[in-house]
Amino acid sequence: MSSSTMVIIGGDAAGMSAASKIRRECPDTHVIVFEKGEHISYSACGMPYWIGGVVDSDRRLLVLTVDAARKRRGIDVRTHHEVVAIDPVRREVTVRQLGDGTSFQQPYDLLLIATGASPARPPIPGLDLPGVFTLRSLSHAQQIYHFLESRQPRRAVIIGGGYIGLEMAEAFRDRELEVTVVEMLPQILPNFDPEMVEEVAAHVQQQGVTIHTGTRVTAIQQDNPGLAVVTEEAGTLPADLVLVATGVRPNGELARQAGLRMGQTGAIWVDDHMRTSDEHIYAAGDCVEHYHLVLEENAWIPLATSANKGGRVAGENMAGGDARFPGILGTAVVKVFDYTVAVTGVTEQAARASGKFGEQGEWVGSAVITNDDKAGYWPGAEPLKVKLVFDRRDGRVLGGQLAGKAGVNKRIDIVATAITARMTVADVGMLDLSYAPPYSHPYDPVQICANVALRDVGR
Amino acid sequence: MSSSTMVIIGGDAAGMSAASKIRRECPDTHVIVFEKGEHISYSACGMPYWIGGVVDSDRRLLVLTVDAARKRRGIDVRTHHEVVAIDPVRREVTVRQLGDGTSFQQPYDLLLIATGASPARPPIPGLDLPGVFTLRSLSHAQQIYHFLESRQPRRAVIIGGGYIGLEMAEAFRDRELEVTVVEMLPQILPNFDPEMVEEVAAHVQQQGVTIHTGTRVTAIQQDNPGLAVVTEEAGTLPADLVLVATGVRPNGELARQAGLRMGQTGAIWVDDHMRTSDEHIYAAGDCVEHYHLVLEENAWIPLATSANKGGRVAGENMAGGDARFPGILGTAVVKVFDYTVAVTGVTEQAARASGKFGEQGEWVGSAVITNDDKAGYWPGAEPLKVKLVFDRRDGRVLGGQLAGKAGVNKRIDIVATAITARMTVADVGMLDLSYAPPYSHPYDPVQICANVALRDVGR
Structure with a gap:
């Protein structure tokens, strides 16, 4: 695959793992990474700890800068470039330059879709009010950090009691905010069995966090000078800051529009070589589903670990190798205070x-x-x-x-x-x-x- | 195997694991444990931490007291009873009561040899001098503890830089003794590859421990008021206390005299059901060799973990079960400061x-x-x-x-x-x-x- 052009959509864990692997295996290959955001390869999992003050600078979360990727790894990284369409027949992508809004076509020999996932937006009015945040990208983290520094909010309401919700509850407590977590399901950490969560929930409450489980948010309203989170079961909760941490959804739209096979989970289907239903298109990271080793069927569990490994496998195969992604178990660990x-x-x-x-x-x-x-x-x-x-x-x-x-x-x-x-x-x-x-x-x-x-x- | 008599020689990890398992599976069985010492089932691995003061009482190391074993588990434990011979033909053991020196014969239906291991005694004159110790049993630990408390020694020399030697170096440093470790081989922790030990050795020295590797002790001498450890390579080392931690040897003498098959390692041979070459005699713990899963041949690596599991497997089989001991890897972890x-x-x-x-x-x-x-x-x-x-x-x-x-x-x-x-x-x-x-x-x-x-x- 030397002297060929590899195009990668998305410059985070999966995309950059693949790009680096291809460059290592085939130094002649032209590897272009289109990233619509500003950053590539940062530790998204570390963001709550920067916001909470455990990590002293967001710069420490950058695993690889754009400059280093270009100079040290020879990867043609283009930030602020959004791929808006894939043409599998002509083997080219349409790319919009977010700076000036112009577009161009980029042909590829092989393509990797590593578009990741986006925060789920529950059907709640008021998600776009100032002071309402999600946390998925480094830009999101910077927005929250800036809001905390400039507005000095006193009260945070977190919608969602999963990993991110609880990590952020700790971060906000570290910054001495009053914190309330609202979870629709009967328990926090809903991907654990109930008896594993009881002591943890009690511990979180001992740390000064109010938890409302089995509670549905119906609206977020302006309530000057702050916000009001309206619930059915727990009344109206006053807030200066609201974090919506209700999970993520795979970014599969580009793949769907290109006619690629989608999995039953709604994420992109890939085989065990991380190849999509089109032989010239691979996909990896939070936008794909993986074979689950226990359930013995595909499942969608977006985790940095699988994104790194899947990207590496895709990259190795795009470089002419024969690597296999064996499957996932959804193994995860989270610090909760x-x-x-x-x-x-x-x-x-x-x-x-x-x-x-x-x-x-x-x-x-x-x-x-x-x-x-x-x-x-x-x-x-x-x-x-x-x-x-x-x-x-x-x-x-x-x-x-x-x-x-x-x-x-x-x-x-x-x-x-x-x-x-x-x-x-x-x-x-x-x-x-x-x-x-x-x-x-x-x-x-x-x-x-x-x-x-x-x-x-x-x- | 109900109403039968099971005799177990040795009341430590392997012996008591087996005894407990037999009693659980077959409550009718008479299980007699002959232990020549005073204690059963104590955490030998915890002894350095009691001596060093991390654990506040030797009583905390007792996993199961004689009284609890008798009353709660119905095991006929007899301490201060030494088995001095096995007659596999008549299926009986000769037992000496250490109190009065009298002996008796005890018949068995099935026998378990769990005689453990004893400290190796290197060919060094002076091993029996006052102030020279080994550390294998709780009685040994109590002797060292008593010596430390009553004599207030200032200088300890430890012969042997393996697990026990280093754990005791830390214990003695915790008690503010000057500590010197003498190791015959070119490195401390000789069951690690050299590059894994370099930083550890430097760290031990930073903690105030003098290490002499590649150094052979030729004699321990009285040097009033203390002792002198004579080496070829490092001169004569003054000491108030000497710990000989040069490893252990399997206690296989009873088995050998009974004509049982011995392994090439010098320990007792057993099959994967922990049965010896005599179908009525099992063996488990530090006195036996185990199948090594990597070397695919028997090896002798005495560890508490294997003793517990081997004893449990032996007990299950003696109770009529069909349990298999799959083999060992010699997995070990040690805290070194x-x-x-x-x-x-x-x-x-x-x-x-x-x-x-x-x-x-x-x-x-x-x-x-x-x-x-x-x-x-x-x-x-x-x-x-x-x-x-x-x-x-x-x-x-x-x-x-x-x-x-x-x-x-x-x-x-x-x-x-x-x-x-x-x-x-x-x-x-x-x-x-x-x-x-x-x-x-x-x-x-x-x-x-x-x-x-x-x-x-x-x-």
Whole structure:
């Protein structure tokens, strides 16, 4: 593929991973990245920590500057350039230069769609009022930061109690705002099973955050000098700042208009080589769905980890390689004040609802234990809650969840690795894991849970 | 196996795991545990931390008291009882009561040998002088503790720079002793590859510990009022206390005298059901060798983790079950002052020496990276060194080592799980592991290392 032209739409994790990989493998290739925003390759996951003051400058979130991408990696990065159409027959894209509004056609040999995702806009009047924000791009973060610095708001209402909502609750508390989280569903962190969230929710409230679950926002109104968040269940909540953190949606419009196959999730369908239904077009990142290793069907779980890996696989294949993206588990970890919560694979609820483990989910087993994260006699040992979800027929591990103040983060990855290898709870119980009193037990808490689960296998 | 008599020799991790398992599965069974010492089921790994003052009482190290084992679990525990012979034909053991020196015969239906290991006694004159200690049992720990409290020694010399030697160096420093570690081999932590130990050794020295590697102790002498440790390479080292931490040897004498098959390692041979060459005799814990999942032959690596699991498997099988012990990786983690180091599988040195990966070890590949343990912009991010050892033919992971001040402990278990599943470095690079800036990177450092390793696979 030397001397060919590779066009990449989107300069974030997936797009830049692919661009870098192509340039490394095929230095002769012309790689053009069109990015409609100002920044490429920044740590979106770090934005709440800059806003909250843990990280001292937004510049520290930049992984790769435009200048470095051009000079050091030889990638033809063009910011403020928006691709507005793909013509798969002529193999060209229409690009609008956001500076002067002019457009041009750019031919490609191979194309990568890495358009990411955008904040979901729930059907609530008032989303465009001043003081109402979403947080997806670095520009969004800068807007929030500037508002905090210039307006000194006292009261923040966050709509949505997922990862971003809770990370931002902490950020706002770090800046000494009064914080209220409104979640439509019956619990915060809705992608965890309920019993994994109880202590965490109590902890969040102890940190001075008011939580309203099962509460639907019907409108955001101007209420000079501030805003009013109107709910059905919790009345009207006064706010100086409102963050809408109700999830994201895949940016699949370009692909859809180009006639590419879309998945049932609404995201772009790709094969295990990250190729779309058009052999000259690849896609990666938050705009695509991935094969889920437990559900054994495609799922849309937008995470930076998958975007990086998917982009790398796409880039390797666009460079003439034969790389395969094996699939996802939706493994995620989030800091919630002093707690850490983590999940991999499917929750018990999701396993039952999937219909994959008995029509009524009757083969879904689960075990929950709480144990010290390290030797009980070690100073500062903290309770660690572990849940494993498994198939009761053969004991295969389907999912894991962890919550606690210590020892959560890399333990979830033991479970993720075990699920990938299709291990059973019996296998996990017999893994030769590390032990020393400052860190664990002779049986790791994950194994203690696996051994409890074992009693319910084959019965 | 109801109403039968199960005799267990040794009341520590393996013996008590088996006893508890048998009683749970077969409540009618008479389970007798003969323990020659005073204590059962204590956390030997916690002893350095009691001696150093991190743990405030030796009572906190007791996992299960004799009284609780008898009353709550119905195990017939007999301390101060030493089994001095096994008669496999008559199926009985000869037991000496250490109190009055009398002996008796105890018949068994099934026997478990869980005699553990004893400190190696290097051929050094003076090992029996007052002030010279080993650390294996709680009684040893109590002797050291008492000596520290009553004699207030100022200078400790530790012979041996392995796990115990370094944990005790920290304990003695915590008590403000001057500490010197003498290691015969060219490096401390000899079961790590050299480059993984350099920073750790420097750190130990920064903590005020003098290290003499490549130094052989030829004698320990009385040098009133203290002791003198005589070396060839480092002269004579004055000491008020000497700890001999030169490893342990399996207690296989009873098994050998009973004619049981011994392994090439010198430990007791068992099959994957923890059964010895006699169908009525099982063995588990530090006295047995285990199947090594990477070397694919038996190895002797005495660790509490394997003792617990092996004991449990033996107990389940003695109770009529069909449990299998899959094998070991020698996974271990140790705190060395502010550092944590961890290992699983084989080191590069061991892989080369094994002859299993090319006669000259020519198929052994390795990759080493250093990266922040969490997002580089996160306050307190610490360098983390990761090494993966792999088979260059197919990329299969053979071993992993980690060293750093943070993020080591459970990360090694990702590698251990991957090795157990016979994953390649390519597989590891594509694992769906967790990420958030306070904890990791979009590619975990283990994956960054795996992706570096990948360049050397199949070439």
